[in-house]
Amino acid sequence: MDTQCPFCSVQCKMRVIEELGADLRSTYTVLPRPNKASEGRLCIKGMNAYQHALTGERILYPLAKKDGQFVRISWEEAYALIGRKFDELRGKYGSDTIGVYGGGSLTNESAYLLGKFARVALKTKYIDYNGRFCMSAAASAGNKTFGIDRGLTNQLADIEQASCIILAGTNIAECQPTLMPYFTRAKEKGAYLIAIDPRDTGTTRAADLHLRVKPGMDAALANGMLKVILEEGLIDESFVRQRTKGFEELRAHLEAQDLGQIAELTGVSAELIRKAALAYGRAATGMVFTARGVEQQTDGYMAVRNFLNLVLLTGKIGKPGCGYGAVTGQGNGQGGREHGQKADQLPGYRLIENPEDRAYVAGVWGIDPAELPGKGVSAYEMMEKVHEQEIRALFVMGSNPIVSNPNANFVEEGLRKLDFLVVADMLMSETARLADLILPVTPYLENEGTLTNLEGRVLLREASRPVSGEAKHDWQILCDIAKLHGKGAYFTYSSAEDIFNELRLASKGGIADYYGITYDRLKKEEGVYWPCPAVEHPGTKRLFEQSFAHADGKAELIAVNNHRPSEQTSNDFPLYLTTGRVLTHYLTGVQTRRSHSLAARDVESFMEIHPKAAKRYRIEDGELVQLESRRGSIYVRSRYSTDIREDTVFVPMHWGDTQCVNKITNQALDPTCRMPGFKVCAVKVSPLRLEYV
Structure with a gap:
């Protein structure tokens, strides 16, 4: 069975081979297939995806x-x-x-x-x-800034041509692991990797510089980097003058910023902010990637806009080794x-x-x-x-x-x-x-x-x-x-292809123009980039080489305030909670929790907490705890980790019922894109212990 992985946005190709044994039981072999995106790689989720599709728990009738x-x-x-x-x-x-x-x-x-x-x-x-x-903050920001929203403005192959790469709020090593070789090859060629995350992850450990930002303070951190770039004269003035608008307002805003105050707000020292800004600003080529850590905030739209300001002020877009990428989470999130x-x-x-x-x-x-x-x-x-x-x-x-x-x-x-x-x-x-x-x-x-x-x-x-x-x-x-x-x-x-042919016509002339894409082309070419307005069009691998998609051809810069999360810690709720994914599970876990190979690696949810914070709240490693916010409570097992800030705990999103972290997350919405503020809320934690009388 030739198919592709149903999980993340890389969409790796695979072949699933089913063999019937003498005992009439089927065994399965999964082989990666060559393709231009994952280059023939599969991760552990893809290797075991067949299990949920063939499980005896499938619903097979109404x-x-x-x-x-x-x-x-x-x-x-x-x-x-x-x-x-x-x-x-x-x-x-x-x-x-x-x-x-x-x-x-x-x-x-x-x-x-x-x-x-x-x-x-x-x-x-x-x-x-x-x-x-998943994508509403980045999509809204891309549309407003560039006039078009596509996950990456360039092809994945451009990554290894970048001299500096910023990974903001994205844990690619666990969420899209088949992409990591692109970044590894870039490092081998001398690229400098900057990771922005409140936690240490597989991605931050691969980076040259880790900015352990306070949850929800990404926009302010970008302001600090922008201020350094402005003061150090690292702006591509020709690019900004010819291909953007709004610079004077942004300049005035940045001049009024205080780097010391930004360091205090973000929890990242002024020295490290400066180091990151100089690395990106001085690089001949560079790319910026954002994901849910930046986007799932009540200011997610504006936070992404500020990272796009970084891209535009330095002119790092529309050419090889340069661009912006919103790392899509879901398989067809784009x-x-x-x-x-x-x-x-x-x-x-x-x-x-x-x-x-x-x-x-x-x-x-x-x-x-x-x-x-x-x-x-x-x-x-x-x-x-x-x-x-x-x-x-x-x-x-x-x-x-x-x-x-x-x-x-x-x-x-x-x-x-x-x-x-x-x-x-x-x-x-x-x-x-x-x-x-x-x-x-x-x-x-x-x-x-x-x-x-x-x-x-x-x-x-x-x-x-x-x-x-x-x-x-x-x-x-x-x-x-x-x-x-x-x-x-x-x-x-009568077929999916019939629907696609109507979709082609319905999209014709739109921003996401699929008209030139056909099933025949997709079979022959291993995929086609949109926009593709005609069958003879090759597809657009790199956007914005000559102009942006606004009527005047210019991208929009904007001043972004140092927004604080809508919910702050207090004496009653002294810790920040942030959420995310783990390598072996996907979204709400409905599929991956039915895969015996994946479920066995992470049977239950957990709360990652720094040992020093755990001692303050009498939490022992591996014990059940109650985690409570203003909206409710959940019960998970504690896991000590020095990889997280002392003021923050982390819980993955893949479990339901009493382990469902979204029972306690904040429903406040971004005013522009209506993204909920999943990544920051205030919580308290207490041990869940039986008391014998």
Whole structure:
């Protein structure tokens, strides 16, 4: 079975070989396949991804909840239930009473169709997806700064040509390990690596300089580096003058900054800030990468804008060995946000409130533009609408919102209020357990489609394994439900390729233009970069070589304030909590926790705490603790580590129920991109010990 890994945004290619033994039991061998992104590498998650796809825990037929228990029903019964419930609720409360909640691991075809399904079949404005929690800060910053958002502005091959690389809030060694050789080769050629992270990680240990910033203070740290670059005359004045705007305002802002105050705010000494700034500013070539550590903040949008200021002031973009990269987390986090499952977007990165964009897409879909709903709200705000019962039915596809949203207790309370919850999934997630109806979908080995990796390269994921049980491809389910609502004429597809060909047309002329990409090209060329406006176009490997995507061709600089996190520590909650990933698990763990090889390496969640902090709170290494915020509490096992700041604890995000870290994270949202502030909240910790009387 030739396919590609379903997990991170590198999208490594692989071959899964199934052999039937004499005892009629199957054994599996996984081999990496040559490809231009991972260069034929696989990590431990990819090597074991087949296990969740073939587990005996797969959901293989529709399940309806009756008297609190799930019972098997037919597809005809499932569809009849959906039709009856949706029609009843729309008749009482209007079309917007139904919400649609998608995921960043869906193929481009399914993500595109989910947006069309919500707006054409259900006529609801309420659609968003879990990629809001992954890429929204970087996407908004890229669009505003450059006029276009693509994960990397250049190809991965440019990394080893960079003389200085800044890795801000990204732990590539654990989250995208197959990319690390790019950075290793860059170091071998003399590159200087700067890592910005409150913790020591595999990535920081590979760096030449580690700036152990206080959680949430990345924007201020960038201000310090910018001030040094300005004072040392390291600005590319010709580039700034010819290709940017807003410099004078930024200059005045930086001149007013005090490096000593920034050092105090960030917890990074002025000496180290200066050292980092000089290394990047003096380098002939350089790249900056950001990820969730910078972006999952209540000022994530502005923090990314400030790192983009660094790129622009030094002119390190649009040429070999230079550029910016937002390290996408989810498998199709890039493509998933380009084609319409985000509240404010239509295919091709068009905007749903732009009359010209509405008219064009409506024309492709064969409807009147007036029939298209307006803009909805972000993913967490949808949960607020659920709580308020403005949304009374929710259709969830490829996501686990009860674990992935901040303030998860609030989210669970809201989902329990729903009149009708439908979950399309391959495994029983924490969200699926609450559903009234579960629809079985196919995993990556069975479901063909395209995905767009972190560098903007569109890849075709083949699928040669027959569909298991009564499962259906997610796009088939959407087409079937559309027919229930009299919209079958708009959903007459017989293959994923049919959908992709319509997506190509819907994206034509948009920012994310896929028109020139075809399945045939993807098979022959191992992927094509967008924008690709014509079949004869080679695809755009490096953006901004001549101009930026704004009408005047210039990038936008902006002054960024030294923002403090919205929630500060106090006597009652004296520690900062930050969250993240571990090597063996992915997102909310629904898939990786079903892989026996992966689950065995990290059976349970944990809290990483510095030994000195642990002693203050009488926490012993390896004991169960209660971690509490203003929103709730969880129970995890402590793990001593000198790799973390004394004022900070770390908990991974891959577990649910009593170990679900998002039960205590902060629901405050970035005012621009509506990203929750996952990475910083105030907590207290106490040992969980039985007392015998």
